[in-house]
Amino acid sequence: MRCAQGDVVTHTAWLNRSSILYAGEDKWSVDPRVSLVTLNQEEFTIKIENVDMTDEVPPKIINLSRDIVVNEGSNVTLMCQASGKPEPSISWKLISSSGKRWPHDLRLVLNTGDLASDDEYLEIPSISRQRAGTYECTAVNDIDTDVQTVDITVNYAPTVSEGRDVGVTLGxxxxxxxxxxxxxxxxxxxxxxDRRIFNGFDGMEIVNTGSLSKLTFFNVSDGDYGNYTCVAINKLGSSDTSFLLYGEYRNLLHL
Incomplete structure (x- = not known):
């Protein structure tokens, strides 16, 4: 184990929690496995041979679920296993969902339905789109902390916003x-x-950008007025909404 030093350092020591192993060149530990390697202005390094399970070891997450993609309504189980001495405790937290910070921790849910804070599994029954995001596993013992994350993507069928009727003057x-x-x-x-419209059809332009689709009429004619339907489709389903394109004279009929 190496500890970097600078010119301003006057006293150095290696400790195992409250026990001093080395104070400068003086060995305080009676453990024969511990020895001094280097002590100068640049570094202070000791060596511990034949480390075994009785020695304290910082936690390390050794087995973590991979990032996953699931359909909405699926049951999800995340696993986080860690080594360390003393044995580390495990906790889970949903740290982001749709770009928003979640302030609360998610308690670990066992298969029995009981809540616990020291289990390696996180059960998410019938996952919703609101629970998609980045999950953080933390392993902690008296020595240190290890943190890793898992991303869950939740697929779901489209829902479209209600169509808004638009009034446009001829031309x-x-x-x-x-x-x-x-x-x-x-x-x-x-x-x-019931007739599908394709880009460039009768002077119309369709532009799709992410979650938004625009149907543009550059020079509205009488034949353009009428009912239009937008259908949004992915592999899980579809949804549609209707629009009415009308001339401004339509408003006069209601006066």
Whole structure:
């Protein structure tokens, strides 16, 4: 074990918790396995031979679940095993979900349904999209702490925001916007009545950016007015919403 030193250091010692092993060149420990290797202005290094399970060892996480992708509603089990002397305790925390910090720790849930704070398994029954995120496993003993993380991605079918009707004057530009919440991200399809619209069709443009799809009319004509449907699709399902593109004269009919 090496301890770096500087010119300003005047006294150095190695301790095992409250027991002094070496104070400078003086050996205080009666353990024959402990010996001085180097003592100068740059470093103070000792060696401990034949380390065994009776020696104190900082915790080290040796077996951790890999990052996983699951469908919403699945049962998830995370495992975190650690070595160390004294035996480390294990705790779990959800440290981020959809970019938001979670202030509370998640207690460990055993298969019996009892709560515990010293078990290596974290059970998440019927996982929801709100519990997707980064989970942190912490192993602690009297010597030190080890921390590692696991990412859980939760897939779910799209849900689309309610369509908003848009009024546009003849010859003007109009835009219909369709937003979908989905993992993985949704693909979009647009329809007028029962006829699918493709990009460039009749002067229309479809632009998809992440969770948002825009249908743009650059020069609205009488034939453009009517009912439109946006469908968001991923491998888990689909969802749709409807829009009405109308001329501004429509408002006059209600006066």
């Amino acid at each position: 003007q530009r109009g835009v219909l916007e369709c937003e979908a919440d989905a993992v993985p991200e949704a693909d979009f399809e647009w329809y007028k009545d």
